[in-house]
Amino acid sequence: MTAKREVYVLGGYMTDFARNWTKENKHFSALMREAVLGALERTGIAPEEIESAHVGNFAAELYCMQGHLGAFFTEVHPAFSGLPTSRHEAACASGSIALLAAGAEIEAGRYDLQAVVGIEQMKTVSAAQGGSYLGTAAWYDQEAKGVEFPFPKLFGRLGDEYDKRYGLKDEHLAEISKINYANAKKNPNAQTRTWYMNKEHALCRTDDNPAVGGRIRIADCSQVTDGAVCVFLASREYAEKFAKGTGRKLAGIPRIKGWGHHTARLRFDDKVAESKSDRYVLPHVRSTITDAWKRAGIADVSGVDAIETHDCFTTSEYMAIDHFGITEPGESWKAVEAGWLEIDGQHPINPSGGLIGAGHPVGATGVRQLLDATWQVTGEAGDYQVEGARNVQTLNIGGSGTTSVSFIVGV
Amino acid sequence: MPGSDGSPESAAEIRRLLASRKIERVVVLGANGTMGFGAAALFTQAVPEVIFLARSKSKAEEGLGEAIRQVRSPTVASRAVVGDYDHDLGKAVAGADLIFEALTEDFDVKKAMFDRVEEARRDDSIVATVTSGLSINELCKNRSQSFRRNFLGLHFFNPPNVIVGTELIAGRHTDPAVVDFVEAFARATLGREIVRTHDTPAFAGNRVGFKVLNEAAQLAEQIGPLLVDRIIGPYTGRALTPLATIDLVGWDIHRAIVDNVYENTNDEAHETLKLPAYMDKLMEKGVLGNKTGRGFFWKEGKVRHVLDPLTGDYRPESVLRLPRLSYIDEVANLYSQARYAEGMQAFLAADGDEAALARKVIAGYISYAFLRVGEVTDTIDGIDRIMGAGFNWAPPSVLVDTMGAVSAVRLIEEAGLAVPEALSRAVRTGEPKRFFRDRRVNTGKFFVAS
Numbered sequence: 001m002t003a004k005r006e007v008y009v010l011g012g013y014m015t016d017f018a019r020n021w022t023k024e025n026k027h028f029s030a031l032m033r034e035a036v037l038g039a040l041e042r043t044g045i046a047p048e049e050i051e052s053a054h055v056g057n058f059a060a061e062l063y064c065m066q067g068h069l070g071a072f073f074t075e076v077h078p079a080f081s082g083l084p085t086s087r088h089e090a091a092c093a094s095g096s097i098a099l100l101a102a103g104a105e106i107e108a109g110r111y112d113l114q115a116v117v118g119i120e121q122m123k124t125v126s127a128a129q130g131g132s133y134l135g136t137a138a139w140y141d142q143e144a145k146g147v148e149f150p151f152p153k154l155f156g157r158l159g160d161e162y163d164k165r166y167g168l169k170d171e172h173l174a175e176i177s178k179i180n181y182a183n184a185k186k187n188p189n190a191q192t193r194t195w196y197m198n199k200e201h202a203l204c205r206t207d208d209n210p211a212v213g214g215r216i217r218i219a220d221c222s223q224v225t226d227g228a229v230c231v232f233l234a235s236r237e238y239a240e241k242f243a244k245g246t247g248r249k250l251a252g253i254p255r256i257k258g259w260g261h262h263t264a265r266l267r268f269d270d271k272v273a274e275s276k277s278d279r280y281v282l283p284h285v286r287s288t289i290t291d292a293w294k295r296a297g298i299a300d301v302s303g304v305d306a307i308e309t310h311d312c313f314t315t316s317e318y319m320a321i322d323h324f325g326i327t328e329p330g331e332s333w334k335a336v337e338a339g340w341l342e343i344d345g346q347h348p349i350n351p352s353g354g355l356i357g358a359g360h361p362v363g364a365t366g367v368r369q370l371l372d373a374t375w376q377v378t379g380e381a382g383d384y385q386v387e388g389a390r391n392v393q394t395l396n397i398g399g400s401g402t403t404s405v406s407f408i409v410g411v
Numbered sequence: 412m413p414g415s416d417g418s419p420e421s422a423a424e425i426r427r428l429l430a431s432r433k434i435e436r437v438v439v440l441g442a443n444g445t446m447g448f449g450a451a452a453l454f455t456q457a458v459p460e461v462i463f464l465a466r467s468k469s470k471a472e473e474g475l476g477e478a479i480r481q482v483r484s485p486t487v488a489s490r491a492v493v494g495d496y497d498h499d500l501g502k503a504v505a506g507a508d509l510i511f512e513a514l515t516e517d518f519d520v521k522k523a524m525f526d527r528v529e530e531a532r533r534d535d536s537i538v539a540t541v542t543s544g545l546s547i548n549e550l551c552k553n554r555s556q557s558f559r560r561n562f563l564g565l566h567f568f569n570p571p572n573v574i575v576g577t578e579l580i581a582g583r584h585t586d587p588a589v590v591d592f593v594e595a596f597a598r599a600t601l602g603r604e605i606v607r608t609h610d611t612p613a614f615a616g617n618r619v620g621f622k623v624l625n626e627a628a629q630l631a632e633q634i635g636p637l638l639v640d641r642i643i644g645p646y647t648g649r650a651l652t653p654l655a656t657i658d659l660v661g662w663d664i665h666r667a668i669v670d671n672v673y674e675n676t677n678d679e680a681h682e683t684l685k686l687p688a689y690m691d692k693l694m695e696k697g698v699l700g701n702k703t704g705r706g707f708f709w710k711e712g713k714v715r716h717v718l719d720p721l722t723g724d725y726r727p728e729s730v731l732r733l734p735r736l737s738y739i740d741e742v743a744n745l746y747s748q749a750r751y752a753e754g755m756q757a758f759l760a761a762d763g764d765e766a767a768l769a770r771k772v773i774a775g776y777i778s779y780a781f782l783r784v785g786e787v788t789d790t791i792d793g794i795d796r797i798m799g800a801g802f803n804w805a806p807p808s809v810l811v812d813t814m815g816a817v818s819a820v821r822l823i824e825e826a827g828l829a830v831p832e833a834l835s836r837a838v839r840t841g842e843p844k845r846f847f848r849d850r851r852v853n854t855g856k857f858f859v860a861s
Contacts, residue, residue, distance in 0.1 A: 016853040025860035030749035034855045037749075042850060185602035186422070188851040193602050194575055196482035198456050200489055208483050344426060382851060383598060385422035 007103040007256045008239035009409060010045065010113075011378075012231030012371045013038030017191040017359035020123050021226045028064045028121050029072055035117060035228035036076045044246065045232060047079040051111040055087045056098030056118040057363035062133045063124050073117065091137035092312060093398030094118065095229070095366030096261075096405035102233050103256055112238040118367030119228040130224055134362070137399045139266045149212050152221060154268050154400040155313035156214025161272055161281055162318065166330030170215065173314035174202035175336045177219045177356055180311060183343060184353025186383035191223050191359030220314040222354075227361030229368045251411065254377045257391065258296025258408040260288035268400040279329045285397065286323045288404035292393060296408040301325045301347065304408065305389040306376055308369040310397040311354040320395055321349070343386055351376065351384040366396035366405060373409040415796070415848075416607045416789040419591055428595035431588070432535075438462045438507040440500075440514060440524060442493075443474035446541050447513035449571040452478035454511070455490040457600035462492045462503045471495060482572050496527070504531035511565070512540045516667060521550060529558055537589055539565040543617055544671045547582040547610045559584035563593060566614060568801045569660075576801025577603040578614045604800040606793045612675040613668055615787040616797035619780045620804070621668045626683045626772055627653035628665075628690060628707075632720045634768070636707040637731050642769040645859035646742045646758065648805025658706030662690060662699045679829050680779050689720045696723065738766055746860035754858065755814045759822060773810065774826035777819060780807035781831030791833070792848055799849075805857035808846035811837075812854070 015034055032055075040047055053073040060066045070085035088098040095118030102114040122130055134151050135144025144150035162168040181197035184190035201209060202219035209217050233256075234242060243250045262284040264271050271282060280286040293300065301307075301324045309324075311317035321332035326340065326347045335341055341349040352358045352372045355365060373392035375381045386392075391410035397403065419425050437454045441447040442463035451474065454461045463478070465471040471493035479487045494503060504510055510528055514520050521540065528538060534557040540550060543566055551562040564580030571577075577597060581590045590607075597603035608615040623643075631639045631654060640652035657665050666686050673684045698718075700706035709716045709725050716725035738761035745754035759770065780794050788794055795806035811819040816837035823830050837843065847854060 016856055019853065019856050024856065024858075025743065026747050026749065030747060030855070033749040034853060038853070182600075186599060188604075189853075194573055196452070196456060196484050196572060198486060200486035201484045204484070204486055206485050208485060343422075381422070383422050383425060387423050 005107045005109065006236045007106045008234045008236065009254045009256065009370065009374045010232040010234050010239065010242050011039070011043040011374060012229060012367075013042050014189055014229040014368055014371055015227050016189045017225050017227045017361065018189075018193065019226055021121055022123050028060060028066055029075055031121055031226065031228045032072055032117060032119055033076050035119065035230040036073070036115060039115070039230035039232065043232060045113070045242070047077040049113055050080065050083065050115050050232075051113050052102070052105065053080070053083060053085040053115040053117065054098040054102040055085065056089075056095035056116070056367060057087060058089060058091055058094050058120055059133050059136065059362070060119075060121070062136070063130070064121055069119070073115070089363075090403040091398030092310070092360070092362045093366055093396045093403040093405050094363040095368070096370075096394070096396040096407070097366070097403070099231075099233070099366060099370060099407065100259065100261060100405060103259070106233055106235050109235075112235040114233045115230060116233060116367055117228060117230045118361070118364035120361035120363040121226045122224045122361060123226050127224065137402075138268070143267060151400075152213030152216040152313065155315045156216040157268060158281070158313075158319060158401070159215045159315040162315070162330070165281065168318070169333065171199075171203060172333040172336045173215075173220055173318060174199050176311070176314040176317050176341070177202040179341055180317075180350055180354045180357035183351050183384055184357025187353050187358055188382070190353040190357050191225050192353065192357050216313055216315070222312045222356050222360035225359035225361040227359060227364045227368070229364045229371055231367055231371050231374065252378070254374050254409050254411050256407055257410045258292040258294070258298065260291030260295070260406040261404070262288045262291075263403045264401060266399065266402055271401055280323055281319060281329075282323065282401040285319070285395070285401055285404045288406045289324055289393070289395060292406040292408050296391070296410070298391070298408065304391045304393040306348040306351055306386040306392045307395065308352060308372050308392065309349055309354065309395045310365070311350060311356050312360060312397070314356070316397065317349065317354070319401075324393075324395075343384060348386045351381065351386050353384075366394070369394035369396055370407055370409060373407065377409055377411045415792045418605060418607060419595055425595045425599050428592050429599055432508075432592060434458055434508045434596060436460045436462070436507045437509045437511055438464060438503045440464050440510065440512045440528075442513070443470040444513055444515070445569055446567060446571070448474040448478040449481060449569060450511060450513060450541060450567055451491070452482045452487055453571055453601050455487045459490060460492060461490055462494060462499075462507070464494050464496060464500060464503060466496060468493055468495045481570060500527055501531045504528055504536075505533060507532070507536055510536060510538045512538065516542060516545065518545055518549070521545065525550070525554065525558075529554060532558075536561065537593065538562045539593070541565060541567055544613045544668060546612075547580050551582055551584070556584070560586040561589055563590060564610070564614070565593065565597070568616070574801060574803075575602055575604045576616065576797050576799070577605055578608045578616060578797060578801075579605050580608050580610055580614060582610060604796060606788070606797040606801075608788050608793060608797075609786065611787050613672050615783070615794050616801040617668050618672060618787055619776070619783060619794060619798060620802045621665065621672065622680060622683055622779050623772060623776045624653050624657055624665065625669045625686065626775060628657060629683065629687050630768065630772070631707065632687055632689060635717065635719070635731070637717045637728065638733055638765065641733060641736065641739070642765045643772050644739070645861045646739055646746065646754070647769060647773055648810060648857045650803050650859055654707040658700035658708055660700065661702055662694050662706060666690065666694065679782065680775065683775065687720070693723055698723070734763070734765060736763070736765055738763070743860045746858045749855055751813050751855060751858050755810075756818070759814060759818055770822055771826040774823045774828055777807045777810055778823045778826075778828045778831060781833055782829060784833070791846060795847055796849060799852060799857065803857070805854070806847060808848075809854045809857060812845045812847050
């Protein structure tokens with residue numbers, strides 16, 4: 001299952017996830033422009049070098065009344081006019097799907113340098129309206145229509161399923177929230193870096209932390225975020241040239257060592273019914289993770305130094321902990337209690353703050369995770385750097401555990 | 412920014428510093444004031460016990476109530492203890508790892524409090540003052556060696572739960588290890604953006620920021636507040652317009668800051684720091700900004716009224732006529748597509764007296780900031796970061812980078828102001844290509860499209 005040709009990550013740029021582009025009176029295209037021009041500047045790559053672009057986005061048609069997002073890439077710079085571009089959608093995994101497509105084209109030898117942009121502008125509508133749009137990532141008619149905030153409810157049920165099979169305590173979910181918020185304070189582009197949070201707050205049951213769906217409270221949720229992220233993927237040939245030009249060795253340029261990608265049935269009930277006799281609540285998520293290990297030649301989670309996972313809710317991170325094999329199935333709480341998930345713990349999860357702390361511009365999240373993984377392995381993560389990280393794994397999930405993608409980025 | 416002006420460079424270094432000592436108990440003195448309860452609320456996120464002290468226990472309780480409201484968390488109370496100076500100060504200070512002084516900006520009041528702190532504190536506790544302008548060296552003069560070694564300024568901007576920019580000011584005798592530890596603690600656990608400044612009047616942020624604000628207040632006398640806030644508006648690189656900012660800060664605070672700078676400095680822009688006489692006069696009548704309802708602007712229901720600085724009267728905004736400033740629409744339209752460089756060029760090329768006046772203020776901001784390097788901070792980085800993270804203004808370097816050094820020099824020359832050597836050199840040599848060095852910051856966020 002080894003990739004035919006290697007895919008390198010040359011770096012990139014993210015917008016500040018605390019920004020509200022509607023308040024700044026800025027158009028969707030401005031978000032893309034800042035991310036792409038920022039990435040060119042930060043990496044020193046000339047615009048003329050880009051050969052193709054892939055855009056990951058979930059629902060600009062709904063949030064911004066705008067489709068055809070691949071074409072917007074050509075608006076960023078005159079040199080981009082005429083480039084082959086495309087747009088990819090898989091709900092909250094859209095960004096990772098764009099990355100997979102770009103990587104596949106490099107593996108196939110079609111192009112040597114690709115831009116991948118993940119983008120979502122969400123603060124254009126009210127919370128309730130946005131919640132309803134997000135419901136289209138589920139089977140809308142059957143799971144979301146007429147339901148206020150359908151996704152917190154679906155992921156509340158993931159918690160309920162754990163509770164039923166293994167038992168689940170709110171204090172462990174609160175600790176997950178606390179760690180993500182605390183890490184976000186070290187990340188200058190995290191949405192919640194100024195927000196007040198501690199474990200007591202995450203556990204408090206007052207109007208300051210209201211329930212939004214079953215056991216899910218505000219402190220358990222990821223954020224409504226405007227954001228765009230751009231990374232450059234390259235072939236070995238281009239990466240060699242890039243390394244030489246920036247005075248580095250090829251070995252110091254991160255590459256995608258492995259990937260996994262599976263899609264489960266859409267409805268949450270069907271997923272749970274399928275996994276009834278499985279050790280894992282979401283077996284296709286588990287396969288996504290283990291496929292990435294196999295392709296990277298890694299035996300298990302001890303081969304990765306940090307994880308950027310999809311904590312759209314605290315329950316999804318709780319699920320990720322045992323699916324990554326950090327603990328036995330149903331025992332994620334042990335890792336929480338032992339402090340393993342903190343930046344200096346033995347299995348750091350979401351040093352960036354994750355979706356809860358850094359924010360969750362839906363279509364951008366997968367690309368943001370890959371960029372954070374890249375910064376970790378090149379030592380560019382600043383105050384949220386995991387010391388000595390050489391291999392970092394991502395897990396990006398669309399829907400209620402439906403589309404899962406994982407990458408291992410390493411040097 | 413890691414590694415800037417003596418700041419710890421790496422996450423590993425921050426972790427080492429954090430492990431070097433513990434902050435488990437913080438005492439906040441003056442916990443009923445805006446800065447006192449704001450800071451106390453922040454501390455409760457990271458510290459197990461925060462003691463709110465005020466003149467009376469009921470005042471301290473008021474402060475706690477405000478702290479809870481400000482961060483909207485009932486959990487503040489679970490880590491808070493309240494008390495008053497006469498009954499509780501001695502014991503609280505003796506048990507504290509960090510003593511945070513947030514009393515009124517009065518040298519003698521603070522000095523008297525430090526007498527009491529000195530008597531009660533342990534030799535190893537840190538004492539921080541949140542003063543926004545008084546000299547750190549003067550405040551600890553003639554105190555014990557252990558006090559001076561552990562004393563520093565930690566200047567939060569209001570409200571601290573929203574504004575992360577924070578100035579850290581060491582005195583001549585402050586132990587560098589204490590400075591490094593406080594920076595690590597504030598960065599990693601309080602989410603602060605720390606800028607190290609020198610012990611100069613109003614430090615870096617207020618020195619540069621209030622120069623611009625005061626110049627806007629001076630201009631209001633000539634062209635009226637509405638036009639001032641239009642021409643030095645969001646398109647010049649700020650979310651909040653200058654006179655609305657003075658109303659928010661409070662006219663009395665504005666006066667305290669500019670008077671302090673005017674009296675204790677003598678730089679090339681001295682006269683722009685002189686408080687306009689009309690402000691003094693109107694303050695006697697209770698015009699203090701938002702806190703009294705009336706400032707440059709006064710909102711009556713949904714109707715906004717605008718001050719006439721000459722008469723002290725207010726007129727509804729709707730009856731005031733502004734000149735048609737189409738260049739601002741053009742700039743905003745370019746910004747809305749993230750075409751910031753083009754927008755800036757449109758501003759620089761715009762015809763009319765208003766555009767020229769706006770350019771003069773922006774030229775003054777850039778020139779003043781660059782000429783303060785060495786005096787208020789070691790490098791332009793610190794001024795840039797505090798203007799960005801403390802004022803939410805486009806940092807001077809970001810403006811220079813966006814317009815280009817050649818345009819920046821021309822702008823300053825046209826305004827008849829002193830051209831800083833760093834900018835002339837950039838024109839001569841082409842270096843540096845960019846002045847703004849903090850690559851973590853999105854510079855586009857400062858250019859609001861309106």
